[in-house]
């Protein structure tokens with residue numbers, strides 16, 4: 001067998017193939033599809049929900065089956081003051097522009113991504129001719145950017161970050177929707193939180209937000225969890241849950257959506273221990289993906305430079321995956337210092353201090369946060385598992401999920417739908433089903449049934465054939481090597497449980 005994915009598929013092809021496979025096999029559907037879909041929202045089908053649940057279960061085990069981390073499930077709706085204290089009301093914004101002609105809306109900081117480099121160079125040249133209109137200091141900034149080693153895209157972004165020149169620069173840019181030039185509005189900030197109303201009256205005092213991150217539910221429960229579980233520093237609180245962001249541009253399938261799931265853990269530490277714990281969690285988290293079979297050469301850290309840190313962070317890194325459209329963040333690890341707890345202390349008037357009985361003093365702990373996207377890592381696991389191989393002159397599509405992530409663990413296939421084989425197959429199904437997700441399939445040639453399971457990512461297929469009646473054995477086919485062994489049917493359960501450990 002030979003992998004042919006690199007030769008046959010270009011980068012966008014792969015995402016398109018995965019979107020189409022996702023629909024065909026029941027991993028992911030467009031939300032409200034019969035009404036034309038809802039932008040930025042997706043539904044997880046029968047195989048998708050299994051994969052997503054398996055990812056979340058692995059994360060939950062890795063993060064909470066330890067003595068220093070407790071679990072939590074906080075409400076999605078929270079007191080409005082939470083988002084003032086956290087800084088989200090003021091800072092959780094994206095700069096955006098609208099095209100006055102066609103009304104399309106764009107995120108200013110990603111506008112350049114949709115423009116070819118050649119076109120960008122033309123824009124830079126036209127813009128340079130106008131530089132005498134700017135102050136000396138802005139002129140110097142522009143010249144430094146244009147003569148730097150940055151990529152065209154980075155130059156594009158950097159110019160748009162210079163406040164007094166952004167509007168003039170935009171005059172040279174064509175709208176990618178309608179093609180008109182000079183039709184953009186001035187940049188303005190757009191808050192990404194979804195607003196709704198508590199109770200029946202839609203008035204300003206009743207406005208609340210859908211949470212844009214699960215983390216704040218953890219911060220406001222810090223002392224509840226600490227006192228009820230009698231934890232001492234360092235300890236963590238972990239939570240999995242939905243988050244909502246009214247993203248201006250959703251894109252790349254599940255990568256940037258408006259409704260998604262996060263798997264977050266806040267690790268509360270003595271302030272002087274922040275660096276040590278930050279480094280430990282960095283390694284711990286990247287290993288999580290590797291241990292679940294994600295290709296190590298497609299994983300890397302991207303440390304944030306000091307001038308790009310979020311308002312709450314002292315140090316931050318992203319665990320990035322090499323998606324077909326480029327490197328993209330899958331998880332953020334942040335040293336959030338005492339920012340959040342101090343803010344909640346200030347805004348609620350309730351002390352958030354921890355009493356350290358060894359030091360005999362009270363202080364606000366620092367927080368190391370690990371914040372993973374369940375939906376985004378779902379997409380990375382799906383892409384990483386996707387393989388096209390040439391087998392006996394035919395293309396085999398196979399999802400090589402780690403067995404613990406695979407939606408279906410074992411397919412049970414009677415070779416023919418007669419001669420007592422379905423009865424034995426049903427017995428095996430009944431033995432295995434209480435312990436793992438299995439699938440019974442008796443329709444079509446066995447080769448075709450294997451291919452269907454390869455596309456679903458099922459790691460093992462059990463086939464009942466005539467020899468089963470002679471020696472009580474069945475074949476067990478391995479998805480990745482396609483090798484088959486014979487095993488006594490009474491030993492199947494312990495064999496698979498061992499493989500899934």
Ligand code: GAP
Nearest residue numbers: 213215255256257260330331332371372373376
């Ligand atoms: N509490 C910190 C926090 O929320 P973030 O970097 O904004 O940090 C963490 O988000 C993770 O949540 C990201 O690494 C990504 O996996 C996921 N995420 C964020 N926005 C997303 C979106 N619009 N669609 C899908 N996943 C998203």
